Amino acid sequence: MxxxxxxxxxxxxxxxxxxxxxxxxxxxxxxxxxxxxxxxxxxxxxxxxxxxxxxxxxxxxxxxxxxxxxxxxxxxxxxxxxxxxxxxxxxxxxxxxxxxxxxxxxxxxxxxxxxxxxxxxxxxxxxxxxxxxxxxxxxxxxxxxxxxxxxxxxxxxxxxxxxxxxxxxxxxxxxxxxxxxxxxxxxxxxxxxxxxxxxxxxxxxxxxxxxxxxxxxxxxxxxxxxxxxxxxxxxxxxxxxxxxxxxxxxxxxxxxxxxxxxxxxxxxxQARVGLWLSDLLCPIDQELTDGYRQLARTLESHGALVSEARHNLLNLTHILPPYFNLLGSLLSTSLNSAQRRQMKWIARLEKWLHLFGPVTAHIGEYGRGANQPVYEWMPWNETREKMRKQITELFEEFDVLLTPITPTAAIPHDHSKPVFKRTITVADKPRAYMDQFCWIALATLLGLPATSVPIGRTKNGLPYNIQVIGAPxxxxxxxxxxxxxxxxxxxxxxxxx
The missing domain is CATH 3.90.1300.10 (Amidase signature (AS) domain)
Known part of the structure; x- marks a missing residue:
């Protein structure tokens, strides 16, 4: 742009x-x-x-x-x-x-x-x-x-x-x-x-x-x-x-x-730029993908060193379980006993939730986190700290990592209840509302700096940004x-x- x-x-x-x-x-x-x-x-x-x-x-x-x-x-x-x-x-x-x-x-x-x-x-x-x-x-x-x-x-x-x-x-x-x-x-x-x-x-x-x-x-x-x-x-x-x-x-x-x-x-x-722009667990709109890829090509034309980033933590299968677990544990302090029981059932029924509509990958871990005692929280915390140490290897190769922020540009208003039954539309298909948490999880979980940068507009005139993540x-x-x-x-x- x-x-x-x-x-x-x-x-x-x-x-x-x-x-x-x-x-x-x-x-x-x-x-x-x-x-x-x-x-x-x-x-x-x-x-x-x-x-x-x-x-x-x-x-x-x-x-x-x-x-x-x-x-x-x-x-x-x-x-x-x-x-x-x-x-x-x-x-x-x-x-x-x-x-x-x-x-x-x-x-x-x-x-x-x-x-x-x-x-x-x-x-x-x-x-x-x-x-x-x-x-x-x-x-x-x-x-x-x-x-x-x-x-x-x-x-x-x-x-x-x-x-x-x-x-x-x-x-x-x-x-x-x-x-x-x-x-x-x-x-x-x-x-x-x-x-x-x-x-x-x-x-x-x-x-x-x-x-x-x-x-x-x-x-x-x-x-x-x-x-x-x-x-x-x-x-x-x-x-x-x-x-x-x-x-x-x-x-x-x-x-x-x-x-x-x-x-x-x-x-x-002088910039070394890593790209992580897709993951099977959380697809994004093609229009955003095209915009991100065009930015990558333009950066290369400006002399930046741009390449696909490779690291075992650049995989939502590894990032989402500890993120949702620790998020659930934190937010459980605001839940009453009935709400915590509801979260426990979501965790227990995770394998079957897709029968009722789109489900965000590993969301059951949120329910487990909301009900776990501190002795179960501590291993998740230690896992997170080991991951934070591991991610520094990525930033020995790259100065910044570029990723999506959410699967779409701004969504229409939807105030329906319960929240976990809401959906968004990605590439003309319904996806779970909580998918909007997926791409922000890496930087949040590992305490990394992340800058949201406006780079374009959709064909409908809505702005969209790219996420620029750095080392701790x-x-x-x-x-x-x-x-x-x-x-x-x-x-x-x-x-x-």
Missing amino acids: SVSQSVSQSPLYYQSATELVAALQNGSLTSTELTRAMLARIREQNPQINAVITLDEDQAMARAGEADAALARGEAIGPLHGLPLTLKDTWEVAGMTCTAGAPALKDHRPKRHADVVKRLEDAGAIVIGKTNVPIYATDLQSYNKLFGVTRNPYNPDHTPGGSSGGAAAALASGMTPLEVGSDLAGSIRIPAHFCGVFGHKPSRTLVSFRGHVPGPPGTESQPDLAEGGPMARTAGDLALLLSVIAGPGEREQTSWKLAMAPATFDSLE GMDLTTIRFAELLEKQGLAGFEPPE
């Missing part, structure tokens, strides 16, 4: 955060002007999209005025000074409701910032509102009883994804320059893919999760598999935001400091690869028409 309009030629609400921050710092734009413009954009766009569900206009304008005054006084400023933005409604902002889409939390107004929010505010950012999520951030579509359905800016009949669907839709429709998502089962990468923006799931524990709901408000521990990460309309903005939010949590600041490894290349010609801790490498794709016109955000 080629990017039809450079960001610098875009309207104010579509300019990059990097450009906006530079304008704020050199005085050609005030925070008051920018905040007023963003609030106006939200009022214009949000009735159709329903991405922003909480807004504090008076506080936002007051904070913007304070930011302008501080700059005029010559005070030291942070890298996001005066920049207004929204946040996914799972991050606790002191004084602002944080519901995680759950009616039980409709009045939850935290008194303390999440670690991520404190880092944003210390950098000078102004949180102006919150964006929609599915209830307790547990679906690939963003809808709930409190705030309703969030729609995809490219086609309102389709979902923007979840659980960071409101965040992705707000970015794509120009209602915020940056967002911070969270990703347990693709919840950054999938909405970015469905809405044609950039998203990055960081390496394990790079971003503090304290102050994220779920878990329950007040949780201090870091959950297994889940990461917080940046979302933006440019790859450079991912790097900017990651530099702000990454690092030790409040209680760990005396124990360790962040020292991220630099990117392993400076040009596409090599976050700046996957983001740098995204930046180089964008620079060469091979990737980039294109606004909805």
Whole structure:
């Protein structure tokens, strides 16, 4: 693809955060002007999209005025000074409701910032509102009883994804320059893919999760598999935001400091690119496959070393059982006894589930994980750690691994119950709804950095992304690869028409 309009030629609400921050710092734009413009954009766009569900206009304008005054006084400023933005409604902002889409939390107004929010505010950012999520951030579509359905800016009949669907839709429709998502089962990468923006799931524990709901408000521990990460309309903005939010949590600041490894290349010609674009257990639409293969050929023409990746872990038969087991174990904490019994029956009947409709491979392991005691969890955890060690062999050969994100572009809204009976259509055939978890599993399971990069549109006008996976801790490498794709016109955000 080629990017039809450079960001610098875009309207104010579509300019990059990097450009906006530079304008704020050199005085050609005030925070008051920018905040007023963003609030106006939200009022214009949000009735159709329903991405922003909480807004504090008076506080936002007051904070913007304070930011302008501080700059005029010559005070030291942070890298996001005066920049207004929204946040996914799972991050606790002191004084602002944080519901995680759950009616039980409709009045939850935290008194303390999440670690991520404190880092944003210390950098000078102004949180102006919150964006929609599915209830307790547990679906690939963003809808709930409190705030309703969030729609995809490219086609309102389709979902923007979840659980960071409101965040992705707000970015794509120009209602915020940056967002911070969270990703347990693709919840950054999938909405970015469905809405044609950039998203990055960081390496394990790079971003503090304290102050994220779920878990329950007040949780201090870091959950297994889940990461917080940046979302933006440019790859450079991912790097900017990651530099702000990454690092030790409040209680760990005396124990360790962040020292991220630099990117392993400076040009596409230096990049070693591995491809894993198909697996019999989870087929993808031919249109996406064609787009990914065309990107691979174009990368070769730009001098990159591109080849099919070969490794025993690049096989969903090996990846899905531990992923679903550990995912089930984590999410079982939110299940009641009746729901856990239901999961146990799904595990017991796994061999026969296909008689009732499409079934995602190895989904029975989710049910077993939801019911297992800790002494059964520990061998699965050790298996995961051995696999994490093994995958480093792959990245001795390649700098990045390219894979699909989900089998399709954005799916139509489907809020039917139960969730496991939902289906999606892949290559004109019904497939299980949970197939959308398959391609994100490798990076989640092994704690690898993974960047979701917009590279094209389907014939129906829906955007689609490719997943760029790196070795543990090599976050700046996957983001740098995204930046180089964008620079060469091979990737980039294109606004909805």
